[in-house]
Amino acid sequence: MAMAMDTAPAEPVEIICGDGVVLGGHLWPAGGGRRTGTVIINAATGVLARYYHRYARFLGEHGFDAITYDYRGIGLSRPNDLKHCGYRWSEWGTRDFEAVLGFARQRRPDGPLFVVGHSIGGFLPGLAGNAACIDRMLTVGAQYAYWPDYARSHRLQLLWRWHVLMPLLTAIYGYFPGRRLGWLEDLPGGIALEWSFRRRRVEDSHPRKEREEVLARFAAVSAPILAVTASDDEFGTVPAIRRALAYYSSSATTAVRLLPQDYDLAEIGHFSLFHDRHRAGFWRDTLAWLQDGVNPWPHRRFETMG
Template sequence: MPDFYATESKITCADKFAIAATTYTPKKALKGAILIGPATGIKRQFYASFSSFLAEKGYGVVTFDNRGIGGSLLGSVKESDASLQCWGEKDMPAVFEQLKASFPNTKYHLIGHSAGGQLVGLMHNAMELTSIFNFASSSGQLKNMRASHAVKAHFFMNFFIPFSNTFFGHTKSQWLGMGEPLPKAVAQQWREWCNSEGYVKASFGKTVHTHLYDDLSIPTMWVNAVDDEIAIDANVEDMLKVFTKVNAETLTLSPDDYALDEIGHMKFFSRKSQVLWIHVLNWLEKQ
């Protein structure tokens, strides 16, 4: 029997939208509570093994599907008005409030995967976090990418997204093995931000009028992998420049050092990569 309970629920955002979530409650003494910020188009089930591991170690965890994704998709994806911005401004803050209600009077941490770490500065309540641990979170800036990957990235962002949105009313990212189908505005904003410096910074003063990127000063750890073609060192540095006061540590992993075939952009959270999870535990225990 696992040393934790996993329960499914719906979390109501400020605009009354209901988010599908899973809460992992440890049976042992609580060490802290963790919000898992998912990557773009990735369902919460992807993080189940990782979340179970953390719960076994005494951490309360909440995972969730952003609106328009997985269990948080209502109706057809082409009818969803979700955007990356509303994921950070509406969905993540609501889930964080639920995390605090489920696990009161403890330390709160964000573990962000790609977009899940990039969007934290849009959360109005992010100042209540104790720390942030991000994997593969970077600006994703296209012009910094290696030539070997740049062609594929430009094809997806600058041809496939506009084509798919025009002909299908949403982005069929699943056709290219890139997670769930994406609502039109999510993909449009993703394209705009990855074609700019500083990711979300491209929308400052346009659609983003309030944020905490200039206020967060908590400890953060930014982890990437040498075989990740997206979150390369230059793009991690580009994203870090947006967090003007944050206390940042960085770590670059090589699969060869851990007898792994691959880490890349996604495999850190795989059950096969448990050898990497000690970095998370070490980080959490320092905070």
């Protein structure tokens, strides 16, 4: 593994999508003049990109150019009028991630290109039309929020919050007021409702004429995928991880289920692995995959086919 090195401060970037929407983000340059590749960090639903800034800086310290960005409707990419923006969840993949991927490839045409995707951020790459250029992916708790896959012990609570209250509040306000509730960030109405009414098959949320194209885009991705989840992740259960990975039919997939005691913790959950308390543990372990394509947790592997 590369030794840690100094890295330059983050540079604000603006990335223009094909439909003219401008995304706000940051570029974290590789330190020390050595570049191992570019890593795009895809956030979870309703989570600001700044939550991943410390991990992005860590990657910069270890020779990667790292890119963080907010999806349309969120944070630096939030429009003035959230109620009437008309954004759809699938556009985070078909337009936003596609544009960021193009930005990264244009900036470094010949270098390796990696993706770290948290939660829905590990599923979105398959919706982009240019994702065949990805060299390797690391996903963390990646799934698409099909409620029967939630952990049994949390299922009723999550069902009530995200599939009953969220669409109800969205109907009342015209958008989902997550920030005032302390439930992640505000979301455009179309994105909140697509989450609330997610079907068993993601393509069924698209018009019938688009469904074959959705599946073809996933099949075009050939990057090896290491899918990580935690044993106490209420969203990223084994069935949820398997369901999401099944769409990447052309990729070699490896899935691991970490235990809190692997890092001397009482719990991990869905969100904590990008907190900087994991710098010397989980973060350092991820370098084995990003730098060399080696699974650092072979003893935690589970079959990706149920």
